[in-house]
């Protein structure tokens with residue numbers, strides 16, 4: 001079997017997605033997600049200009065060799081653009097191999113280690129009543145684990161709070177709230193860490209009082225704190241028994257987590273912006289985190305994710321694979337197959353995609369009673385309708401950014 005062609009499909013149903021489709025000479029197709037939110041076209045160029053020409057005529061079964069060749073022959077290693085491009089190839093080749101074997105992909109990764117994959121959803125509100133409504137609506141949808149984000153008094157617009165998100169871009173053009181933040185320029189939000197640190201414990205106190213001690217609750221700090229601020233937050237949230245506190249610091253400085261860890265037993269999750277095992281080396285070896293947050297889509301695909309998670313397992317660190325809506329259904333399916341197969345599964349982030357996205361990507365994975373399952377179709381179990389994709393052309397999309405009240409740019 002040989003790779004006959006590889007196409008890069010860009011589409012924007014609800015939001016932008018970049019998909020690699022590899023077709024073999026005997027007609028098998030494989031899909032890989034290459035979506036890098038806000039920098040989509042950089043990955044498109046990397047794939048079409050530099051990767052696709054190298055794939056034609058190659059044996060699609062040689063997944064590891066292809067991965068090593070793309071990683072090492074580039075000379076310029078790592079980085080989100082490179083690793084998203086390699087991930088798309090890796091996942092598409094796993095899709096082809098599993099279809100050739102006539103098995104769902106998780107069977108090739110060792111088979112099921114569980115019946116289903118516990119997923120968490122994103123509840124949010126600008127204030128406590130709105131947050132409670134959102135939690136109730138998630139519970140009604142079947143979610144059994146919930147991420148909690150709220151507005152902070154004094155701040156206009158804040159990460160993770162749907163109804164509070166900036167409705168106006170910097171262009172003067174008005175946008176209805178677009179969860180994909182498709183905008184011609186980045187939207188400016190405001191931030192004040194001290195106000196956030198004062199407010200958040202009272203939110204979790206209210207949520208525990210209303211919803212009881214059992215429900216797993218998560219929170220995302222979105223890289224905004226210094227190590228000592230993160231330590232303080234972890235400590236002040238201990239009475240509310242979080243499942244995890246995510247991205248408490250910008251974790252490029254892995255050693256900073258030593259300080260956080262010394263001060264709190266709140267479990268820590270890090271890594272959605274990481275792209276190789278090297279980003280985790282100190283965090284895993286020194287057991288400074290509890291959950292690995294990488295996305296299959298941004299970390300070079302299923303092959304390296306399996307290695308990172310096997311390494312983490314030696315230290316009793318579990319998976320918490322990134323799964324916001326900017327991971328396409330193809331990237332989600334890859335994550336869910338891996339989640340089902342590995343022993344050290346922790347939890348899977350899952351926000352439902354919109355109707356237009358589901359029209360473009362037909363999926364076999366299911367969400368029932370709080371658990372995801374990849375389904376039993378051979379391969380990943382996702383098809384892409386090229387005609388439907390063509391109806392939704394790419395739209396410029398920048399992520400928002402933060403400024404402090406004195407105008408200083410801050411981590412978003």
Ligand code: EZ4
Nearest residue numbers: 037220222272324326349399
């Ligand atoms: O902000 O994927 O935990 N989830 C997250 C996400 C990220 C987006 C950025 O593209 O932090 O919502």
Ligand code: CO
Nearest residue numbers: 220246247272
């Ligand atoms: Co996050």
